[in-house]
Amino acid sequence: GDHPYECEFCGSCFRDESTLKGHKRIHTGEKPYECNGCGKKFSLKHQLETHYRVHTGRCCPAAPARGSASPLQ
Numbered sequence: 668g669d670h671p672y673e674c675e676f677c678g679s680c681f682r683d684e685s686t687l688k689g690h691k692r693i694h695t696g697e698k699p700y701e702c703n704g705c706g707k708k709f710s711l712k713h714q715l716e717t718h719y720r721v722h723t724g725r726c727c728p729a730a731p732a733r734g735s736a737s738p739l740q
């Protein structure tokens with residue numbers, strides 16, 4: 668069908684692999700996006716971007732928490 672990517676945890680199906688990857692974080696608890704302002708972590712990039720507005724009133728690029736350089740430093 669038009670949703671060929673299936674979650675092995677719950678059976679939900681998605682149109683593309685990247686959406687499935689983000690969905691699976693619900694099950695695994697992985698939160699690779701970290702706020703540079705307060706350290707809060709998120710499973711999806713857009714969640715961090717929305718949260719960042721709490722600190723600045725504007726959106727910023729999301730920085731993975733996996734030790735890579737932050738775009739805000």
